[in-house]
Amino acid sequence: MSGERGRSAAALWALLAATLVAGGLRLMSGPGELAPPRDGVELELRGMRAASALVVGGSLAAAGAMLQALTQNPLASPALLGTTSGAGLAVMVWIFVVTQATGSPPRAGPPVWAPLVGALGSLGVVLALAGRGGFGDLLRLILTGVVVGMIAAAGSMLVQHLLPDRGLALGARWFLGDLSDDVTLGLWAWAAGALAVGLVVGWWLGPAVDAVTLDEGEALTMGTPVAWVRAALFFLAGLLTAGAVSLAGPIGFIGLLGPHLARRIVGAEHRRLILGSALAGATLLTLADAGVRLIDLGAGRVPVGVVTAVAGGPALLWLLRRRAW
Amino acid sequence: MLSLRDVSYAYPDGTPALRGASLDLAAGERAALVGPNGSGKSTLCRVAIGALRPTSGRAELGGRPAHALGSRERAGRVAYVSPSARFGSPLTARRVIELGRRLRPRDAAAAVDAVVERLELGGLLETTVWRLSDGERQRVSLARAAAQVWDAGEALLVADEATSAMDPRLTAATLELLLELSDRGVALLTAAHDLTFARRLAQTALVMRSDGSPASCGAAAEAMAPARLREAFGVEFVEARTEAGLVVTTRGAASGAT
Numbered sequence: 203m204s205g206e207r208g209r210s211a212a213a214l215w216a217l218l219a220a221t222l223v224a225g226g227l228r229l230m231s232g233p234g235e236l237a238p239p240r241d242g243v244e245l246e247l248r249g250m251r252a253a254s255a256l257v258v259g260g261s262l263a264a265a266g267a268m269l270q271a272l273t274q275n276p277l278a279s280p281a282l283l284g285t286t287s288g289a290g291l292a293v294m295v296w297i298f299v300v301t302q303a304t305g306s307p308p309r310a311g312p313p314v315w316a317p318l319v320g321a322l323g324s325l326g327v328v329l330a331l332a333g334r335g336g337f338g339d340l341l342r343l344i345l346t347g348v349v350v351g352m353i354a355a356a357g358s359m360l361v362q363h364l365l366p367d368r369g370l371a372l373g374a375r376w377f378l379g380d381l382s383d384d385v386t387l388g389l390w391a392w393a394a395g396a397l398a399v400g401l402v403v404g405w406w407l408g409p410a411v412d413a414v415t416l417d418e419g420e421a422l423t424m425g426t427p428v429a430w431v432r433a434a435l436f437f438l439a440g441l442l443t444a445g446a447v448s449l450a451g452p453i454g455f456i457g458l459l460g461p462h463l464a465r466r467i468v469g470a471e472h473r474r475l476i477l478g479s480a481l482a483g484a485t486l487l488t489l490a491d492a493g494v495r496l497i498d499l500g501a502g503r504v505p506v507g508v509v510t511a512v513a514g515g516p517a518l519l520w521l522l523r524r525r526a527w
Numbered sequence: 528m529l530s531l532r533d534v535s536y537a538y539p540d541g542t543p544a545l546r547g548a549s550l551d552l553a554a555g556e557r558a559a560l561v562g563p564n565g566s567g568k569s570t571l572c573r574v575a576i577g578a579l580r581p582t583s584g585r586a587e588l589g590g591r592p593a594h595a596l597g598s599r600e601r602a603g604r605v606a607y608v609s610p611s612a613r614f615g616s617p618l619t620a621r622r623v624i625e626l627g628r629r630l631r632p633r634d635a636a637a638a639v640d641a642v643v644e645r646l647e648l649g650g651l652l653e654t655t656v657w658r659l660s661d662g663e664r665q666r667v668s669l670a671r672a673a674a675q676v677w678d679a680g681e682a683l684l685v686a687d688e689a690t691s692a693m694d695p696r697l698t699a700a701t702l703e704l705l706l707e708l709s710d711r712g713v714a715l716l717t718a719a720h721d722l723t724f725a726r727r728l729a730q731t732a733l734v735m736r737s738d739g740s741p742a743s744c745g746a747a748a749e750a751m752a753p754a755r756l757r758e759a760f761g762v763e764f765v766e767a768r769t770e771a772g773l774v775v776t777t778r779g780a781a782s783g784a785t
Contacts, residue, residue, distance in 0.1 A: 274615025413626050415615035419578040420668070423685075424675065425602025425630040470617045470655070 213468045217481040221256065224488040228252040231491075234498035247383060253390060254381050255488040255506075258450045261397045262286075263460020263483020264404065265442035267476045270461055271411050272435040273329075277344050277522075279457035280321075280443040284351030286379070286452030288324020289317035289444050291354040293451075294361040301365055311389040317444035324350055325440050355452075379453030379507030381491055393445035400442045401480055407434060408473025415472075453507045455514025456483045462521060486510075528552050528604075528683050528714040529575055534584035536570050544570040546740040547584065550733050552714040554681040557705070559725035559747060560718040562735030563760055568718040569610060570739075572687045575716055576607045588683065602630045603679060606672035610688040610718075612664040614656040620667045621652040627675035638677035642670045645704045647697065661692035666701075673704060676713045684708060687718045702728055722764075722775040726751060734759045751775065 229248050230236050239245040262280055269278040269285075280286045296316040300308040332346040404411075413426040414435075421428050446453065460483030461475065468478035490509045529552040536545040545567035552558055560568045573579045574586050577593030586593045588604050596604065606627065614623070624643065628635035643649055646666045651659065656667060669689050676682040686705075690698045698721070705715055705728055719725045725732065725747075732750040734742040742759040743750040753764035756775075763778035 271616060274613075276617075409626070409629055412616070412618060412622065413629060415618070416623070416626070417609035417611055417613060419573055419576055419607050420609050420671075422578050423576050423601060423605050423607040423672075424626055425598040427598050465617065469619070471622055472616075 210468050210471075210474055214474060214478055214481070217464070217467060217478055217485070221481045221485045221488070224485045224492070225252050225256060228255060228488050228492045228495075231495040233495060236496060250385055250387075250390070251381055251383065251491065252488060253394075254385050254449050255491045256484040257390065257394045257397055258381065258446045258453060259456050259460070259487025260480035260484035261393065261400065261442040261446040262453060262457035263464070263486075264397065264400050264476050264480040265439040265446070266457030266483070267461040267464070267472070267479040268400075268404065268411075268435045268439040268442070269457075271415055271472055272432055272439065273343055274415055275343055276462075277458070277518075278347075279455075279461075280439065280446075281351070281452065281454040281457055282344055283325060283328050283347035284349075284354055285321050285325045285328075285347075285440065285443045286447055286454070286457075287351040287354035287358070288327075289321040289447035290379075290452040291357045291361070292316045292320025292323070293447065294358045298361045298365060307365070311386060312448050314392050314444075314448070317447045318441065320354075321444040321447065322437070322440040324354055325436065325443075329436070379447075379451035379510070380505035381450050385449055389448060393449045396441045396445035397480065400438045401477060403434065403438060404476035405473055407431060408471065408476065411435065411472035411476075451507065453487070453510055455510045455518065456487050458521075459483075459486060459514055459517055528554050528556075528589060528681055529716065530585070530587040530590075531571070531575065532585040532587075534571070534574055534581045534586050536567070536574055536579055537582045544739050545574070545581075546738065548733065548735070548741050548744075549584075550716075550731070550744065552683065552716060552731070554712045554714055555709050556731060557709050557715040557729045558717070558731040558733065559729035559751070560716060560733050560735070561720075561722065561725055561751060561756075561759070562742070563737045566735035566737050566759070567739035568735060569687050571733075571735075572607070572685050572716065572718055575683070575685050576605050577601060578607075589681070599630055602675070603682070605683045605685065606675040608665075608668045608672045608684075608686040608689045610691070612661065612668050612692075614664070617655040617657045619653055620648060620656055620659065620663075623656055623667050624648075624652075624670045624674055627671040627673075631675075631679075634678060635674070638674045639670075641677060642673040642704065645707070646670050646673075646700060662694060662697065665689060665692050666697060669701060669704075673708060676708065677711070679713070681712050681714075683714045683716065685716045688720070689717065690719065690721060690724060698724060722751065722756070723773065726766075726773050726775050 229252055239248055266279040270276055293312045293316050296312050328347045328350050332343040410426050410431045413421045413424050414428055414431045418428055461479040464478035464482040468474040491506045494504050494506050494509055531550045534548050537543045548571055562568055574581050577596055580594040624639055648670055676684050690701050729747045732747040733744045734750055734755055736742045736759050743755045753766050756764040765778050767774045
């Protein structure tokens with residue numbers, strides 16, 4: 203047993219090293235070239251983007267691991283359950299209301315509560331609709347999530363259309379998800395704080411989370427307050443998704459791929475899996491963003507959400523085909 | 528240890544699942560729960576562990592209402608094997624078994640080793656439960672519950688169809704393990720369709736009818752007599768003492784019968 207745990211701990215350290223390397227690579231990534239930042243301004247710009255990518259990727263993947271445990275469904279993720287789109291819609295509605303009230307679009311990022319309300323609201327709707335009689339039906343949960351996500355995404359487009367300039371200034375951020383250069387330190391700090399809370403509580407709850415992935419009666423007799431643990435997973439997954447979406451919009455696939463990658467590296471025990479997922483997700487998104495910066499398509503910078511979807515979609519199909527979970 | 532008094536349960540939509548079942552189990556006592564599909568056996572098991580609150584009647588564990596026990600208290604008094612053996616996450620078999628001792632880590636390794644040896648799980652411990660066969664998963668679930676009550680003193684183990692997918696050799700190993708637990712003071716409530724297994728294990732039996740009401744309850748030899756089983760299942764039964772022990776089976780019109 204100690205050997206197994208030891209290997210798992212070493213794997214976590216290796217993941218952390220990979221995350222740091224990815225962060226370093228992002229700092230070295232300029233437009234079409236790999237070079238250190240030329241001045242303080244460039245360093246600050248790249249640093250903020252790297253910090254955003256780490257927090258967004260980490261949050262989405264940790265939320266994915268929690269949702270997979272909550273629903274006992276290996277395909278659950280903030281994007282496939284519509285949680286990211288729900289949070290995105292709430293942000294769009296907030297932008298619309300502010301624009302109507304003040305006559306101009308908001309300059310600062312969204313307030314904390316908007317994506318949180320959207321994330322918890324959409325997640326609550328999906329679980330209520332699909333969870334009657336348990337989450338045993340894998341397909342029904344995912345289909346419900348996909349439909350709710352599509353409705354929320356369509357809602358976002360509708361709101362965008364109603365904005366004065368048809369929301370062109372908003373770009374792709376609130377639809378496909380993109381890391382933006384104008385993230386303020388305050389906005390980043392709330393998302394990073396949410397991630398920290400999620401990881402600490404996730405570590406503390408880990409063994410109880412292991413138990414609730416068994417039959418409910420079995421978990422109960424093992425001394426697990428099943429309802430509380432599920433409520434905690436629900437709330438934390440919503441909080442982490444909200445933090446990620448307020449920084450970068452509804453970026454897809456990281457929340458699914460992060461946990462699957464981490465499970466192969468650190469195993470399935472949730473204490474390590476939640477932490478490992480966060481590191482894997484942070485690494486994946488940071489590498490994707492470095493790639494976006496380095497590979498110049500001559501058409502401006504591609505939103506990183508496009509890259510995660512283009513790379514992540516086939517990876518999901520591969521998982522489905524191999525049932526490799 | 529367990530006291531069920533006139534327990535009834537109806538689903539939230541009003542459909543009755545269990546009508547007026549009573550059963551008392553002392554420390555070390557072994558009871559079988561027998562009846563047709565849909566006769567309320569699983570519901571009774573879930574009432575006994577406190578996962579369901581009876582709509583009427585009383586269900587007590589160690590003198591306290593089963594559904595009202597605190598987490599830690601419940602973990603010390605009752606272990607449960609569900610009929611589904613479903614795992615929502617690809618934990619290793621070892622991790623699942625160790626989860627039984629999550630709240631009582633003291634002497635956990637000895638308890639885990641003991642049940643793993645008896646259920647011949649040694650070679651499967653590092654395997655992901657998702658890669659196990661149904662019978663292997665049942666053994667992992669049973670090992671988890673057995674490790675939980677192994678040295679708990681007076682406790683209850685509720686096993687709902689714990690052997691339905693096991694091969695004969697492992698069913699026999701399970702019977703041995705359950706008898707050993709009973710010697711250690713653990714009360715057993717076992718729902719089973721394998722009537723020979725049930726008779727060999729149990730001193731007491733509760734036989735259910737398909738409408739969820741009790742057909743008979745008492746010493747296993749009387750409560751599971753062929754006439755009583757016929758009343759519950761609607762088919763003829765025979766009970767035979769063979770050199771291998773007691774055998775209970777339906778009177779077959781199957782081909783090859785003479």
